[in-house]
Amino acid sequence: MRRWVGVERHFWRMMWRSSPPLVLTLFVIIALRGLGIWLMVHASGQALEALTEHSDRVWFWLVLTGIGVGIEPLAEAWQAAASVALQRRMSRQQVMLLAEAANAPHGIAHLENPETRARFTEIEDYLRGMFGVNAMFAVWMVLGYAAIGLGGFVAVAQWSWPLALWTLLAFRLLHTSWTGYLDVTLRDLIEEGSVERRQADYLRSLPLDRGAGKELRLFGMTPWLLRRYAEVWTLAFTGVWRRRNRAVRGAFVGAFVTAAMLAGSYAWAGHAAWTGSLAIGAAVTVLQGLMQMAALGALGDINVQAIRARFYENEIRQLRACFGLPSGLSSRGSEAEEAYRNRSEGTGPDTRPRASVATRPAAAAAAVDVTDATFTYPSRAEPVFRHLDLHIPAGQSVAVVGVNGVGKSTLIKLLCGLYPPDSGTVRIDGRDPAVDDDARRRVATIFQDFVRYQLSLETNVALPLLALGDDAESVRHTADRALRDAAGTDVLTRLENNWDTILEPGYAGGTDLSGGQWQRVALARALSAVAAGAGVLVLDEPTAALDVRAEAEIFSRFLEVTRGVTTILVSHRLSSVRHAERIVVLGPDGVVQDGSHDELLASGGPYAEMFRLQAARFAAAGAGPIAELAGENS
Numbered sequence: 355m356r357r358w359v360g361v362e363r364h365f366w367r368m369m370w371r372s373s374p375p376l377v378l379t380l381f382v383i384i385a386l387r388g389l390g391i392w393l394m395v396h397a398s399g400q401a402l403e404a405l406t407e408h409s410d411r412v413w414f415w416l417v418l419t420g421i422g423v424g425i426e427p428l429a430e431a432w433q434a435a436a437s438v439a440l441q442r443r444m445s446r447q448q449v450m451l452l453a454e455a456a457n458a459p460h461g462i463a464h465l466e467n468p469e470t471r472a473r474f475t476e477i478e479d480y481l482r483g484m485f486g487v488n489a490m491f492a493v494w495m496v497l498g499y500a501a502i503g504l505g506g507f508v509a510v511a512q513w514s515w516p517l518a519l520w521t522l523l524a525f526r527l528l529h530t531s532w533t534g535y536l537d538v539t540l541r542d543l544i545e546e547g548s549v550e551r552r553q554a555d556y557l558r559s560l561p562l563d564r565g566a567g568k569e570l571r572l573f574g575m576t577p578w579l580l581r582r583y584a585e586v587w588t589l590a591f592t593g594v595w596r597r598r599n600r601a602v603r604g605a606f607v608g609a610f611v612t613a614a615m616l617a618g619s620y621a622w623a624g625h626a627a628w629t630g631s632l633a634i635g636a637a638v639t640v641l642q643g644l645m646q647m648a649a650l651g652a653l654g655d656i657n658v659q660a661i662r663a664r665f666y667e668n669e670i671r672q673l674r675a676c677f678g679l680p681s682g683l684s685s686r687g688s689e690a691e692e693a694y695r696n697r698s699e700g701t702g703p704d705t706r707p708r709a710s711v712a713t714r715p716a717a718a719a720a721a722v723d724v725t726d727a728t729f730t731y732p733s734r735a736e737p738v739f740r741h742l743d744l745h746i747p748a749g750q751s752v753a754v755v756g757v758n759g760v761g762k763s764t765l766i767k768l769l770c771g772l773y774p775p776d777s778g779t780v781r782i783d784g785r786d787p788a789v790d791d792d793a794r795r796r797v798a799t800i801f802q803d804f805v806r807y808q809l810s811l812e813t814n815v816a817l818p819l820l821a822l823g824d825d826a827e828s829v830r831h832t833a834d835r836a837l838r839d840a841a842g843t844d845v846l847t848r849l850e851n852n853w854d855t856i857l858e859p860g861y862a863g864g865t866d867l868s869g870g871q872w873q874r875v876a877l878a879r880a881l882s883a884v885a886a887g888a889g890v891l892v893l894d895e896p897t898a899a900l901d902v903r904a905e906a907e908i909f910s911r912f913l914e915v916t917r918g919v920t921t922i923l924v925s926h927r928l929s930s931v932r933h934a935e936r937i938v939v940l941g942p943d944g945v946v947q948d949g950s951h952d953e954l955l956a957s958g959g960p961y962a963e964m965f966r967l968q969a970a971r972f973a974a975a976g977a978g979p980i981a982e983l984a985g986e987n988s
């Protein structure tokens with residue numbers, strides 16, 4: 355009971371916060387609907403009574419009946435419009451609340467935790483789905499029905515309180531037993547089998563995915579996929595069906611008892627009319643009132659949606675609580691919500707002060723210090739590395755190499771503060787990026803699996819500047835230079851809508867880029883981040899899709915344009931990494947070699963061996979100028 359009160363209070367508080375005038379308006383409409391029904395039921399009975407008595411008052415009661423009848427459709431339409439407007443505000447608030455929750459932790463471990471991810475996905479699906487979009491409509495419809503039922507209740511109670519209460523009890527029993535069933539269904543849907551359901555959803559979405567669509571055809575995987583989908587889906591729902599079947603029995607028992615109680619109500623009123631203790635007009639009022647009270651019973655779908663609305667609002671609150679966030683939006687979130695409202699409702703431009711955007715970090719190279727760091731992924735038992743030490747002075751260019759899976763990308767994630775080390779420290783200019791936003795913003799990284807935003811070319815390149823709120827002209831200017839420095843000018847010239855082209859063919863006028871072109875765009879984004887004030891630039895295999903010559907050219911150019919910034923480059927192509935001032939070879943037990951390209955070649959060991967192997971491969975393939983590039987120093 356206390357839980358229910360807490361959920362209800364929170365739900366109404368959030369609704370009130372999203373728009374007090376609309377909530378007040380809706381309450382007025384609801385009251386009007388109850389009044390309208392009572393007027394119709396009561397006045398029509400009185401009109402009949404007056405008619406049988408040939409009284410002049412018949413017209414008076416007929417007019418009131420007409421008013422009562424007229425109120426209902428008008429109020430219903432008004433209620434629908436107001437609840438849809440309220441939904442818009444609630445959705446906006448919920449999206450912001452959820453986004454704040456997703457972004458609250460400094461790292462990304464929560465996004466890799468299967469349970470948390472499932473909860474996020476579930477809420478997001480709800481918000482975007484039909485139930486989420488119609489939630490407010492449903493909530494106020496249920497209240498509207500309650501008002502109608504109450505109107506009927508008052509009309510019956512005017513003749514007999516016990517009959518009104520008895521009938522109310524019957525309908526509440528029906529309502530409670532079906533709500534109990536729906537509650538079980540809902541909880542099952544959310545809390546049980548979510549991971550399996552997410553997997554089933556993923557499998558179902560694969561044939562619609564452009565990338566997966568290619569492989570599905572190539573490998574003839576569709577029949578296997580459908581079989582696997584059926585298996586996972588059945589697994590996800592078997593328990594749900596069993597529980598649902600059990601719960602529906604209670605609902606049916608409730609329905610039978612309600613039917614018996616209602617038969618009693620009608621017999622009661624009928625007997626009174628038969629024996630003459632209920633006059634004809636009052637009998638009409640009571641019978642109509644009993645019928646209107648049916649609105650207090652099971653409401654089916656609408657009720658499910660109203661329950662869902664409360665459930666998910668509470669889910670958002672609980673998810674936020676997991677990350678130490680209050681139930682309402684932070685001041686920054688409220689500011690963003692206000693800007694969103696201004697724009698979506700066309701009430702004005704985004705006039706927020708610039709202070710609400712990210713602050714521009716100081717533009718100077720930053721030192722990187724990893725001291726005695728041990729790190730284990732939350733889902734793993736074995737650490738990726740133990741007691742790792744790496745110190746990079748400000749302004750140095752360092753290449754990190756090592757075999758697959760040795761932990762290069764993991765090290766980069768630690769430098770970005772996406773995970774804290776289990777023990778030891780990671781510092782950027784003496785500050786911990788795992789807890790300090792400003793320290794993290796000093797690190798600009800292009801990951802191996804960099805994001806291909808389905809947005810314009812300009813946004814893809816200039817994202818770090820847009821995050822700072824730079825004006826359009828300087829954004830375009832810096833993006834232009836960054837793309838040029840990343841040797842991506844031809845990407846721009848080939849696009850029909852130039853900077854405004856959406857980099858996704860699923861949009862009108864949109865297009866895709868080749869792997870190499872995407873990498874140039876990502877590199878340009880890294881350069882924009884440097885222009886935005888990053889002091890450490892990390893490139894995690896950013897050029898794997900480029901040919902060897904293009905990669906070598908880009909690196910020498912990159913080191914040129916990023917002079918004055920600390921650069922960390924991860925690559926398997928040793929022909930490229932040798933341009934770095936210093937090369938660090940990672941092994942299972944941490945740094946196994948550290949020095950310049952020449953020093954490492956001269957000292958022998960893993961680096962020299964890897965380099966000779968690569969050079970020999972190119973030479974054997976007769977790669978001509980490429981072999982020259984790789985073998986220059988061998």
Ligand SMILES: Nc1ncnc2c1ncn2[C@@H]1O[C@H](COP(=O)(O)OP(=O)(O)OP(=O)(O)O)[C@@H](O)[C@H]1O
Binds near residue numbers: 731
């Ligand atoms: N999110 C994760 N959760 C659990 N384990 C992970 C995660 N990401 C990577 N790993 C594991 O951590 C180890 C190091 O991975 P990492 O990606 O850092 O290697 P890498 O040196 O960058 O490899 P590559 O050269 O193939 O890119 C691997 O064993 C990998 O399976």
